Amino acid sequence: MTDFDAIIIGGGHNGLVCAGYLAKAGKKVLVLEARSELGGCAATTEFVPGFRVSSCAQWLYQLSPAIIKDFKLPSYGLNFSAENLATIALDTAENHLRIAGDNLDGPGIAAEDHQNFRDFRRKMRKYAKLMQIAYETRPPKLVEHDWRDKLTMARLGLGMKGLGKDDMSDLMRLILINIYDVMNETFTSEQLRAALALDAVIGTPMGPRSPNTVFTYLHRFFGETQGFNGVSQVTGGLGQLGQALSQSVAALGVEVRCDQRVASINKTHDKATGVTLASGETLSADLIVSSADPVTTFKNLVGYAHIETGFARRIEHIRSKSGTAKVHLALSALPKFKGLNEQDLKHRLIIAPTMNDIERAFNALKYDECSEHPALDISIPTLNDPSLAPSGQHVLSAIVQYAPHSPKAGWDHLREEFLNRVISEIERYAPGISDLVCGKELLTPSDIEAEFGMTGGNWHHGELTMDQVLMTRPAHGATQYRTPIDGLYLCGAGSHPGGGLMGLAGKNAAQEIIRLGDAA
Secondary structure, three states, X not given: OOOEEEEEEOOEHHHHHHHHHHHHOOOOEEEEOOOOOOEOOOXXXXXXXXXXXXXXXXXXXXXXXXXHHHOOHHHHOOOEEEEEEOEEEOOOOOOOEEEEOOEEEOOOOXXXXXXXXXXXHHHHHHHHHHHHHHHOOOOOOOOOOOHHHHHHHHXXXXXXXXXXHHXXXXXXXXXXXXXXXXXXXXXXXXXXXXXXXXXXXXXXXXOOOOOOHHHHHHHHHHHHHHOOOOEEEEOOOOHHHHHHHHHHHHHOOOXXXXXXXXXEEEEEOOEEEEEEEOOOOEEEEEEEEEOOOHHHHHHHHHHHHHOOHHHHHHHHXXXXXXXXXXXXXXXXXXXXXXXXXXXXXXXXXXXXXXXXXXXXXXXXXXXXXXXXXXXXXXEOHHHOOHHHOOOOOEEEEEEEEOOOOOOOOOHHHHHHHHHHHHHHHHHOOOOOXXXXXXXXXXXXXXXXXXXXXXXXXXXXXXXXXXXXXXXXXXXXXXXXXXXXXXXXXXXXXXOOXXXXXXXXXXXXXXXXXXXXXXXX
């Protein structure tokens, strides 16, 4: 007799989603989370007394509406303080560019770019809807003869045909090239090119000229198929997503335990049979589902000595590099950005003057150095949600491109210098902001790895490149959530369809487990 039908390793959003769907199917489920809070990278932390911030992920723009509905998340506290925010690309000469849906507003935008932008987004929506067919189910294998995979391929084929001859040809051309070339051939405004290119590289170790960046742009754009027309801000910070999910799945009968670090996944012969906690306690289950990244799962929890050599080699070769850091500033008052009013500051602000500026920032990462002039994705969440800071004071949060996991000089030496470098970059657009800083925090990729358990600090649990997506994610032998170890599944961002707060990896994994009749 086992203790549980299923044990989920990791209480991030994918782990909780998977647990909830298994519980809906009548399974007895336990979720084990190493941290004291649930939600994984959807976390809210107090980084300075009285100042709270979404500490890792910053915006919500991909969460599946089916998951919101199935788990009644608004009833459990998931609310938005701002939805479908515009993106404002900052300019030192105050010629700021506002991007809101299909509309552009800025003095430097040529008339032809307004139409080009609408045409570009129309095309991207068509491509994203094609991706939706693949993202909302398990990835099909090409060499096997499962009828479900054949059905998915047929739907994808019909979707491709539905694009029309021109758009279908263009997709095949675009998908393998870089966002730099696409922007140059599509728009005349360098400011617009850079703003869109930043969306293709944010959260990745890639620059605009890197291959695969059209795919990463589409991966982000996928949120529009989920009902988002811009980024949204969660009331109370993104930790509320984890709290709402945990309360919902608990109501379904899922047992959730925090501060329970899993030390190992246990096997009997070729089957996963349970886990051993860091405390020494052993728990048994018919099924183990890991929402940890694939390298952590197989290298640290299973152990390469307990899996086939070829599969171990493929897991070890998963690329999980990161180039993304977070900076949080506690401010004694609201900063003043040149050419913007208080209402403007409620939106998403970005600093990425040109694509060459982003590429130069990326160049430093190639040599494990910090960008001299990093690109930034900025939020001042207290304008939409004053509860995050003491009255009259504010929080500024910035996603920073680029910072290495292990710089040559070491983070002990560089931490303060890089923090001040980021503040100086913001100061070019918000003079005097450094005088308002009463507390600050830098989360480097190595900090993110240590805090959230993501190998390399990579938000996607593995880079989103063409050899690590769809039916090749995370590696041959574990591409449909099931692994070579009987009874062991993956449900995290390292599996299909990848990272981002969408929840589909957890949902798809649960559906595959239920379909196969495991944990019966």
